[in-house]
Amino acid sequence: MSTDQSPSPQGSGVQFFTVPEELAGQRIDNFLLARLKGVPRSRIYRILRKGEVRVNKGRVKAEYRLQGGDLVRVPPIRMAEESAPAVAGDSLRKALESAILYDEGGLLVVNKPAGLAVHGGSGVRLGLIEALRQMYPESPFMELVHRLDRDTSGAILVARKRAVLLHIQSELRAGKLGKSYLALAAGKWPRGRKIVEAPLKKNTLKSGERMVVVDGEGKPSTTRFQVEERFNGATLMSAEPVTGRTHQIRVHAQFVGCPLAGDAKYTPDEINSAFRDQGLKRLFLHSAGVRCTLPDGRKVDVKAPLPPELEAVLANLRRD
Numbered sequence: 001m002s003t004d005q006s007p008s009p010q011g012s013g014v015q016f017f018t019v020p021e022e023l024a025g026q027r028i029d030n031f032l033l034a035r036l037k038g039v040p041r042s043r044i045y046r047i048l049r050k051g052e053v054r055v056n057k058g059r060v061k062a063e064y065r066l067q068g069g070d071l072v073r074v075p076p077i078r079m080a081e082e083s084a085p086a087v088a089g090d091s092l093r094k095a096l097e098s099a100i101l102y103d104e105g106g107l108l109v110v111n112k113p114a115g116l117a118v119h120g121g122s123g124v125r126l127g128l129i130e131a132l133r134q135m136y137p138e139s140p141f142m143e144l145v146h147r148l149d150r151d152t153s154g155a156i157l158v159a160r161k162r163a164v165l166l167h168i169q170s171e172l173r174a175g176k177l178g179k180s181y182l183a184l185a186a187g188k189w190p191r192g193r194k195i196v197e198a199p200l201k202k203n204t205l206k207s208g209e210r211m212v213v214v215d216g217e218g219k220p221s222t223t224r225f226q227v228e229e230r231f232n233g234a235t236l237m238s239a240e241p242v243t244g245r246t247h248q249i250r251v252h253a254q255f256v257g258c259p260l261a262g263d264a265k266y267t268p269d270e271i272n273s274a275f276r277d278q279g280l281k282r283l284f285l286h287s288a289g290v291r292c293t294l295p296d297g298r299k300v301d302v303k304a305p306l307p308p309e310l311e312a313v314l315a316n317l318r319r320d
Contacts, residue, residue, distance in 0.1 A: 014073060014074065014075060014076060015074040015077075016071060016072065016073055016074070017031075017072040017074070018069065018070070018072075019031070019068055019069060019070040019071075019072060020068060020140040020141075021069075022140050022141040022161055022162055023068070023140055023141055023162060024066060024067055024068040024162070025065050026065065026066050026162065027062065027063055027064065027065055027066070028048065028053065028060055028061075028063075028064045028065075028066060029045065029048060029062040029063070031072070032048075032053070032072075032074070036074070036077065039077055045062060047074075047075060048060070048061065053072065053073065053074055053075070054072070054073040055070050055071070055072050055073075056070055057071075057073075086125040086126035086130070087126075087134065088126060088130070088134050092116075092126075092131055093131070093134075095113060096110065096131060096132065096135065097135070099111040101302050101303075101304060102300065104298075105164065105294045105295075106159060106160045106161030106164040106294070107158070107160065107161075107164050107168070107292075107294060107300065108132070108157070108158040108159075109155055109156070109157055109158075109290060109300070109304075110128065110132070110155070110158060111154060111304040112148055112152075112153060112154060112155075112287075113153060113307075114151055114152065114282050114307070115150065115282070116128055116150065117150045118144055118147050118148055118156065119144065119147075128144075128156070128158075129142065129143070129144050129158065132158060141159070141160060141161055141162055141165075142158065142159075142160055143158070143159050143162075143165050144156070144157075144158055144159075145157035145158060145168050145169060145172070146172060146177075146244070148287055149247065149250075149283075149285075151263075151264075151283040152181075152283065152285045152286065152287060153285075153286045153307055153310075154181070154286040154287025154288060155287045155288070155289060155290045155303075155304035156287065156290075157292065164294060167293075167295040168293075168294075171292055171293065175242065176293075177290070177291070178240070178289070178291030178301075179240065179287065179289075179291075180238055180239070180240050180288050180290075181238065181241075181286060181287055181288055182228070182236065182237070182238060182239075182285075182286045182288045182306060183236075183237045183249060183253065183260050183285045183286075184235070184236055184237070184260065184261040184262075184280075184313070184314075185234065185235045185237050185253050185256075185258035185259070185260055186233070186234060186259055186261055186267065186271045187235070187257065187258045188230070188233075188235060188258070189225070189227055189230075189235040189237060189256070189258050190257075190258075193225065194224060195222065195223070195224055196223045196225065196252040196253075196256060197222045198214045198221060198251075198252060198255050199214065199215060199216060199217070199219060199221055200214060200218045200221045200245045200246070200248060200251055201213055201214075201217055201219070202218075209265075210246070211265065212245070212246055212248075212250075212251045213251070214251065214255050219243070219245060220243065221245045221248055222241075223239055223240070223241050223242065223243075223248055223249055223252045224239065224240040225239050225253075226239075229314075231317040231318070231320065232317070232320045233274070234275075234317060236314065237253075239253075247265070247266070249285065250263055250266050250285065251266060254267070259271065260283060260284060260285055261275040261280055261283075261284040261313075262280045262282050262283045262284050263283050263285075264283070275313070278313050278316045278317060279309075279313050279316055280310075280313045281309065282309070284310060284313065286306055286307065287304060288303065288304055288306070289302060289303045290302055
């Protein structure tokens with residue numbers, strides 16, 4: 001009987017999973033989606049609808065919530081070869097091992113590198129969470145608490161226990177989770193402009209690209225900004241999002257007239273070109289710190305150092 005948290009080889013027979021106590025309360029569909037990598041979502045829901053997935057020898061619906069000790073039977077299911085799960089290479093594993101900032105009480109804080117998506121999908125075969133699951137095979141539970149844009153570096157919270165995930169996400173909804181960012185804004189940030197309140201709306205272009213715009217019909221959104229250092233043609237800002245909208249800091253900075261340096265989506269090419277001359281090769285947005293509490297009341301306050309490539313850009317600006 002297999003209790004592994006990874007799928008059996010392509011074309012294998014019946015698989016069995018024993019549900020650990022840490023996953024009690026998770027829906028069966030989400031349990032299977034996390035474990036049957038490379039199997040299309042539609043296929044997973046089809047075998048659930050047909051009753052081919054059994055829990056303790058009985059049929060269940062997609063919304064069934066698992067209990068610790070449940071025995072899940074999955075029928076023979078073939079993965080498309082091109083959809084086989086990607087494997088984290090040695091270089092990525094080493095980079096992530098050195099990027100672990102905190103690992104206590106069922107919580108990981110990782111200093112995510114820029115360019116690494118937080119999860120696979122939409123053309124990305126391997127993201128941060130998939131790599132961490134491979135690195136921590138002894139952890140039956142590994143889920144993102146929140147997300148960072150692919151081009152944003154810095155501190156991100158990952159739960160290794162379901163109770164930790166639910167507790168910190170409740171803090172997030174209540175506005176008690178602290179997140180601070182460092183961002184380099186183009187131009188001279190207006191003096192006295194410490195709060196930006198502008199509703200944000202997501203749009204999808206014909207090309208499929210997702211863009212966020214300030215729109216009266218959008219969701220209320222608030223960001224606190226503070227000037228940290230002024231340069232010739234740029235301003236280093238700290239930013240704390242009060243709400244957690246997609247691309248919020250980037251679009252609010254653009255709204256003020258000071259788009260972020262290196263932002264290929266919201267900053268004009270001629271501005272980005274000037275920052276490339278300063279050595280900037282990516283979006284200058286970094287999750288510099290996170291603050292939360294664990295279910296047992298312990299306070300977590302973790303800082304993520306600015307990556308060397310961004311420190312080098314600041315050093316160049318200071319010489320101008």
